[in-house]
Protein backbone atom coordinates (compact mmCIF):
# COMPACT_ATOMS: atom_id res chain seq x y z
CA UNK A 1 0.00 0.00 0.00
CA UNK A 2 1.38 3.45 -0.94
CA UNK A 3 2.10 5.45 2.22
CA UNK A 4 0.40 8.83 2.67
CA UNK A 5 1.99 11.39 0.34
CA UNK A 6 3.28 14.70 1.73
CA UNK A 7 1.93 16.54 -1.37
CA UNK A 8 -1.65 15.80 -0.23
CA UNK A 9 -1.30 17.69 3.08
CA UNK A 10 -0.94 21.33 4.13
CA UNK A 11 -0.36 21.55 7.90
CA UNK A 12 2.39 19.02 8.57
CA UNK A 13 4.17 18.25 11.84
CA UNK A 14 7.35 16.16 12.05
CA UNK A 15 7.92 14.75 15.57
CA UNK A 16 11.45 13.36 15.72
CA UNK A 17 13.73 11.39 18.03
CA UNK A 18 17.22 9.92 18.04
CA UNK A 19 16.40 7.52 15.18
CA UNK A 20 16.21 10.61 12.90
CA UNK A 21 19.94 11.20 13.48
CA UNK A 22 21.09 7.56 13.59
CA UNK A 23 22.02 7.61 9.87
CA UNK A 24 24.24 10.64 10.59
CA UNK A 25 26.29 8.45 12.93
CA UNK A 26 24.88 9.76 16.22
CA UNK A 27 24.13 6.95 18.69
CA UNK A 28 20.50 6.68 19.87
CA UNK A 29 19.69 6.56 23.61
CA UNK A 30 18.39 3.06 24.04
CA UNK A 31 19.14 -0.21 22.36
CA UNK A 32 22.48 -1.50 21.02
CA UNK A 33 25.28 1.04 21.70
CA UNK A 34 22.76 3.58 23.03
CA UNK A 35 24.04 6.54 25.11
CA UNK A 36 22.22 5.39 28.24
CA UNK A 37 23.61 1.84 27.88
CA UNK A 38 27.13 3.29 28.08
CA UNK A 39 26.58 6.13 30.54
CA UNK A 40 24.29 6.19 33.60
CA UNK A 41 22.29 9.41 33.19
CA UNK A 42 22.19 9.76 37.00
CA UNK A 43 25.97 10.34 36.93
CA UNK A 44 26.23 12.44 33.74
CA UNK A 45 22.89 14.01 32.73
CA UNK A 46 20.85 15.37 35.61
CA UNK A 47 20.96 18.45 37.88
CA UNK A 48 22.17 16.47 40.91
CA UNK A 49 25.13 15.04 38.98
CA UNK A 50 25.96 18.56 37.70
CA UNK A 51 25.94 20.00 41.23
CA UNK A 52 27.92 17.00 42.54
CA UNK A 53 30.66 16.96 39.87
CA UNK A 54 30.34 19.61 37.09
CA UNK A 55 33.73 18.66 35.57
CA UNK A 56 32.58 15.05 35.08
CA UNK A 57 29.32 16.22 33.50
CA UNK A 58 31.25 18.57 31.20
CA UNK A 59 33.68 15.79 30.21
CA UNK A 60 30.64 13.76 29.09
CA UNK A 61 29.08 16.66 27.20
CA UNK A 62 32.38 17.57 25.55
CA UNK A 63 32.56 13.97 24.28
CA UNK A 64 29.08 14.45 22.79
CA UNK A 65 29.99 17.88 21.37
CA UNK A 66 33.00 16.43 19.58
CA UNK A 67 31.01 13.43 18.29
CA UNK A 68 28.06 15.50 17.03
CA UNK A 69 30.32 18.22 15.53
CA UNK A 70 31.81 15.49 13.31
CA UNK A 71 28.36 14.51 11.96
CA UNK A 72 26.27 16.02 9.16
CA UNK A 73 22.54 16.04 8.44
CA UNK A 74 21.39 12.91 6.57
CA UNK A 75 18.94 12.69 3.62
CA UNK A 76 16.10 12.40 6.17
CA UNK A 77 16.94 15.78 7.72
CA UNK A 78 17.27 17.29 4.23
CA UNK A 79 13.87 15.89 3.22
CA UNK A 80 12.17 17.45 6.26
CA UNK A 81 13.82 20.83 5.53
CA UNK A 82 12.72 20.58 1.88
CA UNK A 83 9.10 19.98 2.89
CA UNK A 84 9.27 23.01 5.18
CA UNK A 85 10.67 25.16 2.34
CA UNK A 86 7.71 24.12 0.13
CA UNK A 87 5.18 24.37 2.94
CA UNK A 88 6.31 27.07 5.39
CA UNK A 89 3.52 26.10 7.84
CA UNK A 90 5.38 22.84 8.48
CA UNK A 91 6.53 22.48 12.11
CA UNK A 92 9.43 20.35 13.35
CA UNK A 93 9.16 19.18 16.97
CA UNK A 94 12.29 17.32 18.09
CA UNK A 95 13.52 15.57 21.19
CA UNK A 96 17.04 15.71 19.73
CA UNK A 97 19.67 18.08 21.09
CA UNK A 98 22.08 17.72 18.11
CA UNK A 99 20.87 20.70 16.04
CA UNK A 100 20.96 18.69 12.78
CA UNK A 101 17.47 19.77 11.67
CA UNK A 102 18.63 23.39 11.72
CA UNK A 103 21.93 22.50 10.01
CA UNK A 104 19.83 20.89 7.23
CA UNK A 105 18.02 24.22 6.77
CA UNK A 106 14.89 23.73 8.86
CA UNK A 107 13.74 26.82 10.76
CA UNK A 108 11.61 27.39 13.91
CA UNK A 109 12.46 23.90 15.19
CA UNK A 110 10.88 23.26 18.62
CA UNK A 111 13.69 21.68 20.68
CA UNK A 112 11.65 20.05 23.46
CA UNK A 113 14.76 18.79 25.29
CA UNK A 114 17.05 21.72 24.64
CA UNK A 115 20.31 21.84 22.72
CA UNK A 116 23.90 20.61 23.04
CA UNK A 117 24.96 23.95 21.42
CA UNK A 118 23.48 26.30 24.05
CA UNK A 119 24.70 26.97 27.60
CA UNK A 120 23.30 28.97 30.45
CA UNK A 121 24.53 30.56 33.67
CA UNK A 122 21.84 29.90 36.28
CA UNK A 123 23.59 32.31 38.68
CA UNK A 124 23.16 35.26 36.29
CA UNK A 125 20.09 33.91 34.47
CA UNK A 126 21.79 34.24 31.08
CA UNK A 127 21.74 31.84 28.11
CA UNK A 128 23.84 31.84 24.92
CA UNK A 129 24.82 29.74 21.90
CA UNK A 130 28.25 28.08 22.03
CA UNK A 131 29.29 25.71 19.25
CA UNK A 132 32.86 25.09 20.46
CA UNK A 133 33.85 21.40 20.77
CA UNK A 134 35.16 20.94 23.36
CA UNK A 135 33.58 23.94 25.01
CA UNK A 136 36.02 26.87 25.21
CA UNK A 137 35.11 27.87 28.79
CA UNK A 138 33.24 25.74 31.32
CA UNK A 139 32.75 28.71 33.63
CA UNK A 140 30.82 31.97 33.18
CA UNK A 141 32.60 35.31 33.66
CA UNK A 142 30.93 35.46 37.08
CA UNK A 143 32.85 32.33 38.08
CA UNK A 144 29.85 29.97 38.18
CA UNK A 145 29.88 26.80 36.04
CA UNK A 146 27.96 27.11 32.78
CA UNK A 147 25.25 24.46 32.42
CA UNK A 148 24.35 22.73 29.15
CA UNK A 149 20.89 24.10 28.14
CA UNK A 150 19.55 20.55 27.95
CA UNK A 151 16.36 19.20 29.60
CA UNK A 152 17.70 16.41 31.75
CA UNK A 153 15.55 13.82 33.55
CA UNK A 154 13.67 15.58 36.35
CA UNK A 155 13.85 18.95 34.59
CA UNK A 156 10.64 20.64 33.51
CA UNK A 157 10.24 21.29 29.80
CA UNK A 158 10.01 24.94 28.68
CA UNK A 159 6.28 25.85 28.93
CA UNK A 160 6.53 28.04 25.79
CA UNK A 161 7.87 25.08 23.77
CA UNK A 162 5.08 22.86 25.12
CA UNK A 163 2.45 25.43 24.16
CA UNK A 164 3.87 25.82 20.62
CA UNK A 165 4.10 22.02 20.19
CA UNK A 166 0.55 21.41 21.46
CA UNK A 167 -0.86 24.16 19.18
CA UNK A 168 0.94 22.76 16.13
CA UNK A 169 -0.17 19.17 16.82
CA UNK A 170 -3.78 20.11 17.54
CA UNK A 171 -4.01 21.95 14.20
CA UNK A 172 -2.09 19.63 11.89
CA UNK A 173 -3.58 17.46 9.11
CA UNK A 174 -0.54 15.14 8.97
CA UNK A 175 1.70 13.98 11.83
CA UNK A 176 4.90 12.11 10.93
CA UNK A 177 6.71 10.62 13.92
CA UNK A 178 10.29 9.67 13.02
CA UNK A 179 12.71 7.50 15.04
CA UNK A 180 11.43 7.79 18.56
CA UNK A 181 10.81 4.96 21.05
CA UNK A 182 7.97 6.91 22.71
CA UNK A 183 9.03 6.09 26.29
CA UNK A 184 9.98 9.49 27.72
CA UNK A 185 7.31 11.86 29.09
CA UNK A 186 5.79 14.34 28.68
CA UNK A 187 7.13 14.29 25.07
CA UNK A 188 5.72 10.81 24.34
CA UNK A 189 2.23 12.05 25.16
CA UNK A 190 2.25 14.95 22.69
CA UNK A 191 1.33 13.02 19.49
CA UNK A 192 -2.06 12.19 21.04
CA UNK A 193 -3.02 15.82 20.39
CA UNK A 194 -2.81 15.16 16.65
CA UNK A 195 -4.88 12.00 16.93
CA UNK A 196 -7.52 13.97 18.83
CA UNK A 197 -7.47 16.65 16.11
CA UNK A 198 -8.29 14.05 13.41
CA UNK A 199 -4.93 14.25 11.63
CA UNK A 200 -3.54 11.43 9.48
CA UNK A 201 -0.78 9.87 11.59
CA UNK A 202 2.37 8.05 10.46
CA UNK A 203 5.02 6.35 12.61
CA UNK A 204 8.40 5.79 10.93
CA UNK A 205 10.66 3.41 12.85
CA UNK A 206 12.80 0.32 12.29
CA UNK A 207 10.52 -1.55 14.68
CA UNK A 208 7.28 -1.37 16.67
CA UNK A 209 7.24 0.89 19.74
CA UNK A 210 5.01 1.05 22.84
CA UNK A 211 2.96 3.77 21.06
CA UNK A 212 2.68 2.18 17.59
CA UNK A 213 -1.00 1.34 18.13
CA UNK A 214 -1.80 5.06 18.21
CA UNK A 215 -0.72 5.47 14.57
CA UNK A 216 -2.81 4.78 11.44
CA UNK A 217 0.28 4.10 9.28
CA UNK A 218 3.43 2.34 10.52
CA UNK A 219 6.28 2.55 8.05
CA UNK A 220 9.01 0.11 9.06
CA UNK A 221 12.45 1.03 7.77
CA UNK A 222 15.15 3.69 7.89
CA UNK A 223 14.03 7.30 8.43
CA UNK A 224 15.59 8.62 5.19
CA UNK A 225 14.06 5.84 3.05
CA UNK A 226 10.60 5.95 4.59
CA UNK A 227 10.46 9.75 4.32
CA UNK A 228 11.47 9.46 0.66
CA UNK A 229 8.59 6.98 0.13
CA UNK A 230 6.18 9.71 1.32
CA UNK A 231 7.61 12.17 -1.22
CA UNK A 232 7.39 9.97 -4.31
Ligand code: BV8
Pocket residue numbers: 016017018019020022023028029030031034045095096097113150151152153154155156157178179180181182183184185186187204205206207209221222223224
Ligand atom coordinates in the same frame (compact mmCIF):
# COMPACT_ATOMS: atom_id res chain seq x y z
C1 BV8 B 1 9.97 15.75 33.98
C2 BV8 B 1 17.97 15.14 26.67
C3 BV8 B 1 9.10 16.70 35.93
C4 BV8 B 1 19.03 14.66 27.59
C5 BV8 B 1 16.16 13.63 27.29
C6 BV8 B 1 5.24 9.76 33.28
C7 BV8 B 1 5.38 8.41 33.34
C8 BV8 B 1 6.65 7.86 33.67
C9 BV8 B 1 7.77 8.66 33.91
C10 BV8 B 1 7.63 10.00 33.85
C11 BV8 B 1 6.36 10.56 33.55
N1 BV8 B 1 6.52 11.89 33.54
C12 BV8 B 1 7.82 12.19 33.82
C13 BV8 B 1 8.51 11.06 34.01
C14 BV8 B 1 9.95 10.96 34.29
C15 BV8 B 1 10.83 11.07 33.03
C16 BV8 B 1 10.52 9.94 32.07
O1 BV8 B 1 9.80 10.09 31.10
N2 BV8 B 1 11.14 8.78 32.36
C17 BV8 B 1 10.97 7.63 31.43
C18 BV8 B 1 12.33 7.02 31.15
C19 BV8 B 1 10.05 6.63 32.02
N3 BV8 B 1 10.62 12.36 32.36
C20 BV8 B 1 11.35 13.41 32.80
O2 BV8 B 1 12.18 13.36 33.68
C21 BV8 B 1 11.07 14.75 32.10
N4 BV8 B 1 10.95 15.78 33.08
O3 BV8 B 1 9.09 14.94 33.97
O4 BV8 B 1 10.09 16.74 34.91
C22 BV8 B 1 8.90 18.05 36.35
C23 BV8 B 1 7.69 18.61 36.08
C24 BV8 B 1 7.46 19.89 36.55
C25 BV8 B 1 8.46 20.54 37.27
C26 BV8 B 1 9.70 19.95 37.49
C27 BV8 B 1 9.94 18.68 36.98
C28 BV8 B 1 12.26 15.17 31.19
C29 BV8 B 1 12.53 14.15 30.17
C30 BV8 B 1 13.63 14.63 29.20
C31 BV8 B 1 14.93 13.92 29.43
N5 BV8 B 1 15.92 14.29 28.41
N6 BV8 B 1 17.09 14.04 26.39
C32 BV8 B 1 20.31 14.30 26.92
O5 BV8 B 1 20.33 14.02 25.74
O6 BV8 B 1 21.31 14.33 27.64
S1 BV8 B 1 15.19 12.21 26.96
C33 BV8 B 1 15.90 11.39 25.60
O7 BV8 B 1 15.31 10.12 25.57
C34 BV8 B 1 15.53 11.96 24.26
O8 BV8 B 1 15.55 13.33 24.18
C35 BV8 B 1 14.14 11.43 24.01
O9 BV8 B 1 13.18 12.27 24.50
C36 BV8 B 1 14.07 10.21 24.86
C37 BV8 B 1 13.79 9.01 24.05
O10 BV8 B 1 14.75 8.87 23.14
P1 BV8 B 1 14.41 8.67 21.57
O11 BV8 B 1 14.73 9.93 20.90
O12 BV8 B 1 13.08 8.08 21.36
O13 BV8 B 1 15.56 7.61 21.29
P2 BV8 B 1 15.62 6.06 21.67
O14 BV8 B 1 17.05 5.69 21.62
O15 BV8 B 1 14.86 5.76 22.89
O16 BV8 B 1 14.83 5.39 20.46
C38 BV8 B 1 15.31 5.54 19.14
C39 BV8 B 1 14.24 4.95 18.24
O17 BV8 B 1 14.62 5.15 16.88
C40 BV8 B 1 14.05 3.45 18.45
O18 BV8 B 1 12.66 3.17 18.48
C41 BV8 B 1 14.71 2.82 17.20
O19 BV8 B 1 14.06 1.65 16.78
C42 BV8 B 1 14.53 3.94 16.17
N7 BV8 B 1 15.57 3.99 15.12
C43 BV8 B 1 16.90 3.77 15.26
N8 BV8 B 1 17.53 3.98 14.05
C44 BV8 B 1 16.57 4.37 13.17
C45 BV8 B 1 15.32 4.37 13.85
N9 BV8 B 1 14.16 4.70 13.23
C46 BV8 B 1 14.24 5.03 11.89
N10 BV8 B 1 15.40 5.07 11.19
C47 BV8 B 1 16.58 4.73 11.78
N11 BV8 B 1 17.71 4.77 11.05
